[in-house]
Structures are given as structure tokens and as C-alpha cells.
Amino acid sequence: MARKSTTVRMPEELAETAEVVARARGVSVNELVLEALRAELNRVRNDTEFMERLRALIDRDREILERLAE
Numbered sequence: 871m872a873r874k875s876t877t878v879r880m881p882e883e884l885a886e887t888a889e890v891v892a893r894a895r896g897v898s899v900n901e902l903v904l905e906a907l908r909a910e911l912n913r914v915r916n917d918t919e920f921m922e923r924l925r926a927l928i929d930r931d932r933e934i935l936e937r938l939a940e
Contacts, residue, residue, distance in 0.1 A: 878903065 880888075885899075892902040914920045 888899050888902055892899045895902065897905075
């Protein structure tokens with residue numbers, strides 16, 4: 871699986887808490903962040919209001935791209 875690196879800037883208190891939670895769970899902070907991100911992505915996939923907003927955004931972007939392509 872290809873990997874992409876990114877930097878996450880967070881308040882020091884949150885970073886310290888994440889480090890403690892990760893250590894207590896026996897995982898890296900990276901894995902803790904990945905688990906949290908996966909959980910959030912699953913949550914929004916099941917959020918009908920979010921999905922409606924996403925579809926509207928995609929439709930609007932498509933309209934703009936079609937105008938640009940003319």
C-alpha cells in the first residue's frame with residue numbers, strides 16, 4: 871500500500887494526551903490518529919445531511935469545471 875506523509879499541528883495539550891492514550895493502548899500516535907480518522911470518515915459516510923451537502927458541492931464543482939472546459 872502506498873503511503874503519504876502529512877504533518878498534523880495540534881495544541882500541545884492534545885498532543886500530550888494523544889501520546890499517553892497511544893502508549894496505554896500499545897499503539898503509536900500515528901496509529902491512534904489513523905484510527906480516529908477512519909472512525910470519522912465512517913461516521914460522515916453514514917450522515918445523510920453531510921452526504922447531501924457533499925453531493926451539492928460535487929454538483930456545483932462539476933458545473934464550474936464544465937464552464938471552464940467550454
